[in-house]
Amino acid sequence: MKGRTIVLDHIGDVEAAALMVDGKIDDLLIDDTDAPRPGAIFRAICDRPIKGQGGMMLRLPAGDTAFLRQSKGLRPGQAMLVQVTGYAEGGKAVPVTERVLFKSRFAIITPGKPGINVSRQIEDEDERNRLLEIAHGVMETEHGLILRSGCEGADEDEIAEDIAAMQDLAEAVLGDAEGTEPEALTEGDGPHILAWREWTSAAEVVTEAGSFEHLGVMDQIEDIKTARVDIGEGYMFVEGTQALVAVDVNTGGDTSAGAALKANLAAARALPRALRVRGLGGQIVVDFAPMSKAHRKQVEQSLRASFKNDPIETSLVGWTQMGLFELQRKRERLPLVRTLRGL
Numbered sequence: 001m002k003g004r005t006i007v008l009d010h011i012g013d014v015e016a017a018a019l020m021v022d023g024k025i026d027d028l029l030i031d032d033t034d035a036p037r038p039g040a041i042f043r044a045i046c047d048r049p050i051k052g053q054g055g056m057m058l059r060l061p062a063g064d065t066a067f068l069r070q071s072k073g074l075r076p077g078q079a080m081l082v083q084v085t086g087y088a089e090g091g092k093a094v095p096v097t098e099r100v101l102f103k104s105r106f107a108i109i110t111p112g113k114p115g116i117n118v119s120r121q122i123e124d125e126d127e128r129n130r131l132l133e134i135a136h137g138v139m140e141t142e143h144g145l146i147l148r149s150g151c152e153g154a155d156e157d158e159i160a161e162d163i164a165a166m167q168d169l170a171e172a173v174l175g176d177a178e179g180t181e182p183e184a185l186t187e188g189d190g191p192h193i194l195a196w197r198e199w200t201s202a203a204e205v206v207t208e209a210g211s212f213e214h215l216g217v218m219d220q221i222e223d224i225k226t227a228r229v230d231i232g233e234g235y236m237f238v239e240g241t242q243a244l245v246a247v248d249v250n251t252g253g254d255t256s257a258g259a260a261l262k263a264n265l266a267a268a269r270a271l272p273r274a275l276r277v278r279g280l281g282g283q284i285v286v287d288f289a290p291m292s293k294a295h296r297k298q299v300e301q302s303l304r305a306s307f308k309n310d311p312i313e314t315s316l317v318g319w320t321q322m323g324l325f326e327l328q329r330k331r332e333r334l335p336l337v338r339t340l341r342g343l
Contacts (some may be wrong), residue, residue: 001215004203008192009212016216019203023308025220027199028277030339036064036084036094037188038332041173044096045182046078050288057093058082061182067093081177086186086331102170105197106151106162109170121149131159132217134326138163143170150201186332198311224277224335231270233265238274240335247271251289260289261298268302272310279333281312283297286325289290300325
C-alpha cells in the first residue's frame with residue numbers, strides 16, 4: 001500500500017483513525033470516552049486560586065475539575081470560557097486555556113485577535129490574494145481569522161462555507177459564556193473529524209467498516225503496544241512511566257563508534273513517530289548509544305530536523321551532565337496502552 005492513506009474505523013465501539021504512509025502507521029488517533037477531548041469548550045466556574053503556582057482551579061460539569069495556568073483578575077464563582085488543551089494524567093485536573101479557538105479544515109477563528117491572515121505555508125502570492133478575497137467576502141464579525149494551509153487550491157465555495165460555519169459556532173459559544181453553572185458548549189473533535197481536518201492533504205480515505213483488520217492496522221497496533229522499536233541500524237526501547245518517558249538506544253552486536261552514530265541518527269529520525277503513535281508526551285529522556293561529544297551536535301541536528309514537521313509541540317531541552325538528551329512534549333493524547341485498556 002503505497003502513498004498516504006487515511007483509515008477511519010472503530011476498535012470495538014470506539015472511534016479510531018490511522019494515517020498510513022507506504023503501508024506503515026505514521027499517526028494514530030483513538031477516542032477516549034472517559035475524558036473531555038482536547039479542543040472541547042466549557043463554561044467553567046472559578047473555584048479557588050492555587051497559591052505558589054499562580055493558577056486557578058475551575059469547576060466543570062459532572063464534578064470534573066480543570067486547571068488554568070493563571071488567576072490574575074479572576075475571582076471564585078466567576079464564569080469563564082475555557083478550552084481543553086490536553087488530557088489529565090493520573091487523576092489530575094484537566095488542563096485548559098482561556099484562549100479559545102474555533103478550528104476547522106480550512107479556518108481558525110480567533111476571538112479577541114482581529115485580522116485575517118493566511119498560513120505562511122502558502123507561498124504563492126496569487127493564491128494568497130484569492131484566499132484573502134474569499135475571506136473578506138465572508139467574514140462578518142470582529143473576530144480574527146487564519147486561513148490554514150489546506151485552503152491552497154481548495155474550492156472557493158467549500159472555503160467560504162467552512163469560514164461561515166466557524167463564525168456561527170464562535171458566535172453561539174461566545175454568546176453562552178455567562179451562567180452560574182458549568183456547562184459543556186462543544187465536545188471537541190473525535191478521531192474521524194480530526195483526521196479529515198489534519199491529514200486529508202494528498203491522501204486516499206478509506207471508511208469501510210472492518211478496514212483496520214483488512215489493511216493490517218490492528219496487527220501494527222499490537223506491535224506498537226510493545227516498547228521495542230527496530231530502527232534498521234539497531235533498536236530502541238520507548239517506555240512511558242508515571243514520571244517520564246524513557247528512551248534507550250542500542251546498536252546490537254556492533255559496539256564501534258561508527259555503529260553507535262548510525263544507530264543514534266536512526267533513532268533521532270524514528271523518535272517522533274514512535275512517540276506519536278504511542279500517544280506519549282511530557283518529559284522525555286533519551287539515553288543514546290555511547291558516542292563521542294563531537295557526534296552530539298550531529299545527532300541533535302537530526303533530532304531538530306525530525307521534530308520540525310511533527311504536529312505535536314515538542315521542545316528540545318538539550319544534553320544533561322550525564323550525557324542524556326531531554327525533551328518536553330505536550331500531552332495532547334493519552335498513552336496508547338491506556339486508551340486500549342478494556343477494548
